[in-house]
Amino acid sequence: MSANLLASDQLSNNGSDINLEADVLVIGGGPAGAWAAYNAAVQAVRVILVDKGYCGSSGATASGGTSVWYVANPDQRETAMASREALGGFLAERSWMERVLDRTHANLYELGNWGYPFPSEQQGQPYYRSLQQGAEYMRLMRKQIKKAGVQILDHSPALELLVDKEGAVAGAKGIRRQAGGRWIVRAKAVVIATGGCAFLSKALGCNVLTGDGYLMAAEAGAQMSGMEFSNAYALTPAFASVTKGAFYRWATFTYEDGTVIEGNTDVFR
Template identity: 55%
Template sequence: MSRLEIDADVLVLGGGPAGTWAALAAAREGARVVLADKGYCGTSGPTASGGNNLWNVPPGPARERSVQARFEDGGRLSEPAWMYRVLEETHQRVDELAGAGYRFPSGDDGREVRTSLQGPEYMRRMRRRVHRAGGTILDHSPALELLTTGDAIVSGAAGLQRQNGYAPWSVRAGAVVVATGGCAFLSGSFGTNVDTGDGLLMAAEVGASFSGMEFSTAYALAPAWSGHTKGLMMQFATYYDADGRTLGDGGFSARGAAMAHLAAGRPVFARLDRARPDIRAAMRTSQPNYFLPLDKAGIDPFTQKYPVRAVLEGTVRGTGGIRVAGTDCASDVPGLFVAGDAATRELVTGGRSGGGSHNGAWAISSGTWA
């Protein structure tokens, strides 16, 4: 085994959307950047495994309405100034992504619809962009601890190279960005096998504070034999109990009734019968992984009921994380910055889950700022 030792300006821990946007932004500023991922950057994590819809609203009245609606939905616990910042940064970066060759689908009017991302293609391109910007990527290299100077300034990290006989590695850097994702430990939610809370623990060990953790035990619904938790699809669902009685009023508003039924140990069934026939093909195109296990079971989810279960997604879908102490996404520990699901998202989501859309936009913007 040979020990790998690198000096850098910026070390990014995590190779999901937040980590790759952080590495890309730093490299463009001329920094020597190292990105370390416990998996393979570009294929590891929930975004690469499926993708998500995106909170991307162009400037104008629609953006104003979206911010106000979300502010109310989150119990007025978010900060509108941050919400506007996220929307503006996300809008610019998505335009940039399109200019770099990512192909968005077109709507009926022929214009591109830039409100969802296909995870495999998105993250494949982000990995390539980090490489082309000059960043160094360490794959299969989980970090085990943050390194600090004598005056408690974070100055790098150390870990192991899983595909090199577990040889140790260390990177000394002027700044470290923790973009390791949230924590959904052993939940079985699709793509979250790597989201085990490592970055949160390492940050706590050097004294970082957390915020919004009271909103972090988030659950999502998936087919009973699957880990695919695509909330976007469930807005078209009607929920039923074992006797075929309807739970709630359907769609997102009925989700609470379905969750309560499951929490009481009673079975719940769903059917996507609120989806109009003319949009069903588009639903399959936007989130194909949701339909795959249903198709394999021989179930047409638009006409047949299927059992669902509640899957813990913790801080991946939830809100809390490492406290953001500055507009540059600095933590309250010198030298340590945070981005994506490892950071609190209460600034833009308040007391409500960020789901895929708001968390996806936060990953892009917070990664860029960090």
């Protein structure tokens, strides 16, 4: 694989530079990246995760928590998927939506087994629809991916994807902000999980969401689809700093004429 990489994808003889190989390279250390790394590592493959911050404490989820698409009653899945389809212009594929619901269900129970402190509903059952203790959530994820054997490169932002002569992505390269020097990871598979592009929102933890992954993918030739449905800013009261959508649990938002603003209320109610 190394021989097929473009000649420019080489390191200097700087003693701080590192040159690694992996089966799977994950770029980004938030929830998506951590779960991708964990699920790959437990399949006994070599996984490297790179994060431009410190995996486990940087990013929107670690700072402010997150909501998840959890539908406890299987009979309600059809209604939930239909609601999401309309919001996304009917571009979503049901197979992927079902996959997300399946994985969310399994992963939340696994988090509980690892010790995440889910609050209790009025009936005494764990409340799975929201992970508001983001710091605890990501602390657990870092602990579990390290236990699974994932090699983590903290403070190591990726700057460019490596592409072989056939045009296939074959790794990435970046810099080591604290240790100095640069890094290259050649990999059979690359997962981009760098978050969105909400750095201007002023929401907690979003200052690092600068669209890095989108840019690297575009430079490598990736085609984007449905980007017009991406939201830089979630709906929230003007006085709040957290744009997580959790306010849907307690309020109904309307336009000036009284029409209810569309939202994913199935997540919260």
